[in-house]
Amino acid sequence: MKPIKVGLLGLGTVGTGVVRIVEGHQEDLTNQVGSPIVIAQILVKDRAKARNIQVDASKLTEDPWEVVRNPDIDVIIEVMGGIGQTKEYILEALERGKHIVTANKDLMALHGQEILAKARDKGCDVYYEASVAGGIPIIRTLIEGFSSDRITKIMGIVNGTTNYILTKMSQEGAAYADVLKEAQDLGYAEGDPTSDVEGLDAARKMTILSTLGFRSHVSLEDVSAKGISSVTQEDIQYAKRLGYEVKLLGIAERQDDFISVSVQPTMIKQSHPIASVNGVFNAVYVHGEAVGETMFYGAGAGELPTATSIVADLVAVVKNMKLGVNGRQAQLSYNVMKLKTDEQIASKFFLLLHVEDRAGVLAQIAQVFSDCDVSIESVMQPSAPNKMSTEIIIITHEASKASMNKVLGAFEGLAAVRKIKSVYRVEG
């Protein structure tokens, strides 16, 4: 049996997991695809670096073109990260008829359409299951499992690092900076963790999920994104008192031909299954018109969970090779959708305000809500009043984003409101 030869770009957290699974599950993989799978060459930045896996040193190279242009290699697994140069390597590999498996959501969110078009042109496969939600097979699920349905909502925790941080802040009162360091040490965070904590990593993943779910091209600029760096211990504790958890949620919604896609720290009811997804775990809730509610759960980052998705993609590529059907995937984004306006985007909101502590203030605040067409579900005054000011928490009924922006604008000019401390979308 002629072996299938793989070129591995990157031997960090995920690349190491790929080598472990390909070697550790070799017999099972060979039985599934009918050929042994061999990792023939590995690209690294520094060949001399100490590694926590033993690999044949002669396979390591620092020259990407040596791997990408190697005529013996059938499949390239890209787990080095990066956008500009990495895209060049992938396009060159496709040009040479090699199939691609990648975990790179940054690249797929920004250049996925171009890469997939080139792959179709060249009769090659590009699989990217590991790019969203690590070990959860959500991409395959959206493409295949929901092919018969019309998806109306995708809501998920799609970043392991921030869920790890928020969980530790909520359950152990831990400080944000300390937990971020832990997530980096565990290999969950990106090289530059700003993209995790500022919501960009989740926004890129939501770009991919909403493109597949709504079968319409969604670009990164269509996704409004806010991260967790402004979430305070105080917000988390107030949320818990009111029966909510704070989670960084990606939310994509469709109504007729209109969609909205966003990422933001959200207060979600403790009774919703997403509220109990903790640590590095991810979960994606999908609502389909016909199927109703579904949810998918698993490790969202880390060496072996992510590598599981990559090697499953490799198996799919090799099976296609045996059948001679590589590059025959159908066009997945054919709908034309418009973005919802702020008038069309609706949710409940949580507000924590610092207000003057004097008679009549609550009435003034209630008037602003009423003038802006936002109705209040509940008001709570959590702190003991002092002479100068006090805190109030307001939860609204469902209101449009445009109306809520009007309320916030009006508060800026209202002396009774000393500070808008926090505003959260509320779900569940």
Ligand SMILES: NC(=O)C1=CN([C@@H]2O[C@H](COP(=O)(O)OP(=O)(O)OC[C@H]3O[C@@H](n4cnc5c(N)ncnc54)[C@H](OP(=O)(O)O)[C@@H]3O)[C@@H](O)[C@H]2O)C=CC1
């Ligand atoms: N970590 C995770 O849990 C997940 C990661 N991903 C994605 O997988 C990809 C890899 O992530 P991860 O394994 O964590 O990253 P790491 O930083 O741990 O590993 C990157 C690897 O690529 C090599 N590399 C990077 N740049 C170059 C370059 N210019 N030339 C040659 N080699 C290079 C590094 O070499 P050297 O070892 O010599 O430094 C290293 O082996 C990223 O796209 C990430 O977003 C997706 C899902 C989960």
Ligand SMILES: N[C@@H](CC=O)C(=O)O
């Ligand atoms: N940094 C990412 C890694 C997986 O995509 C995360 O924390 O989810």
